[in-house]
Amino acid sequence: MVWGFTLMALIMITHCGAGSTEKVLDASEKAGKVGFEILNKGGSALDAVVGATIVLEDDERLNAGTGSRLRLSGKIQMDASLMDSKRDCGCVAALEGVKNPIKVAREVMKTPHLFIAGEGANEFARSKGFEYYDPKTDRTVRAWEKVRKRLREKDLPSWAEKWEDYDVRDTVGAVALDSRGWFATSNSTGGTTFMLDGRVGDTPVIGAGLYAAEKGAVSATGIGEEIVRVVLSKWVYDRMVDGRHPQDACDASLELFEKDMPTGVIAVSKDGYGVSCNTKMAWWAREG
Ligand code: ASP
Numbered sequence: 029m030v031w032g033f034t035l036m037a038l039i040m041i042t043h044c045g046a047g048s049t050e051k052v053l054d055a056s057e058k059a060g061k062v063g064f065e066i067l068n069k070g071g072s073a074l075d076a077v078v079g080a081t082i083v084l085e086d087d088e089r090l091n092a093g094t095g096s097r098l099r100l101s102g103k104i105q106m107d108a109s110l111m112d113s114k115r116d117c118g119c120v121a122a123l124e125g126v127k128n129p130i131k132v133a134r135e136v137m138k139t140p141h142l143f144i145a146g147e148g149a150n151e152f153a154r155s156k157g158f159e160y161y162d163p164k165t166d167r168t169v170r171a172w173e174k175v176r177k178r179l180r181e182k183d184l185p186s187w188a189e190k191w192e193d194y195d196v197r198d199t200v201g202a203v204a205l206d207s208r209g210w211f212a213t214s215n216s217t218g219g220t221t222f223m224l225d226g227r228v229g230d231t232p233v234i235g236a237g238l239y240a241a242e243k244g245a246v247s248a249t250g251i252g253e254e255i256v257r258v259v260l261s262k263w264v265y266d267r268m269v270d271g272r273h274p275q276d277a278c279d280a281s282l283e284l285f286e287k288d289m290p291t292g293v294i295a296v297s298k299d300g301y302g303v304s305c306n307t308k309m310a311w312w313a314r315e316g
Contacts, residue, residue: 046250081216091200094165097171098171211241217229236262287306
């Protein structure tokens with residue numbers, strides 16, 4: 029028996045969230061290049077998406093890790109997730125006081141569980157040696173004060189009428205294909221603008237905010253509650269399994285949403301990659 033594998037073209041894509049602008053394009057590029065370099069050196073797709081996501085979490089202009097949004101209570105609770113071609117997963121939700129939630133998600137991946145939330149996630153992080161870190165910045169505190177004012181004045185976007193209270197921006201995500209033909213996806217967020225403590229959106233929810241298996245990987249961004257309802261990432265993945273090009277699958281998925289519902293998706297399969305968003309979104313991709 030001879031074992032071997034065909035070297036695949038490498039693909040790395042990063043995004044800075046539905047609604048992010050050209051002002052943070054450099055962040056998606058910097059993170060994408062870090063991920064691509066890992067792939068280039070023969071690293072796994074999983075290592076590449078984790079490496080890229082750490083760079084995005086450390087950029088305080090983005091709503092993930094340092095710079096995460098404050099909840100209405102003034103607390104920061106973060107969600108992060110990872111999944112790869114073997115359907116190995118690691119997800120955390122409502123995690124507090126950690127610099128890089130994606131690293132905690134990676135630790136979860138090594139346990140028999142795939143999702144740890146809330147107080148249990150905080151304790152898990154400490155038990156793995158993650159020291160306390162406050163991801164708050166002056167900018168996010170000012171944004172929080174504005175959010176509270178908007179709530180008081182009922183100054184709300186049309187799609188948030190149900191809450192009479194809520195909004196989104198700048199979650200981060202990455203997908204990759206490595207030289208062995210394996211895929212991986214990752215997400216990290218501080219959540220939406222108007223959030224109760226304990227709220228979990230799509231970002232760490234398998235099938236909704238992310239999905240990966242032997243045929244590809246997908247990462248989504250937008251209004252978590254709406255993304256979960258249509259199980260967006262698995263929807264895109266299934267279209268790719270049916271033979272559609274990732275770009276075609278991503279474009280088609282946006283038809284599941286009202287035009288004014290900010291939604292973005294990035295995907296990769298052996299046919300290439302796709303990036304779609306119905307509003308602005310800073311992203312970066314390299315194939316080679
Ligand atoms: N999907 C994220 C959430 O609902 C927010 C985002 O993508 O910007 O928490």
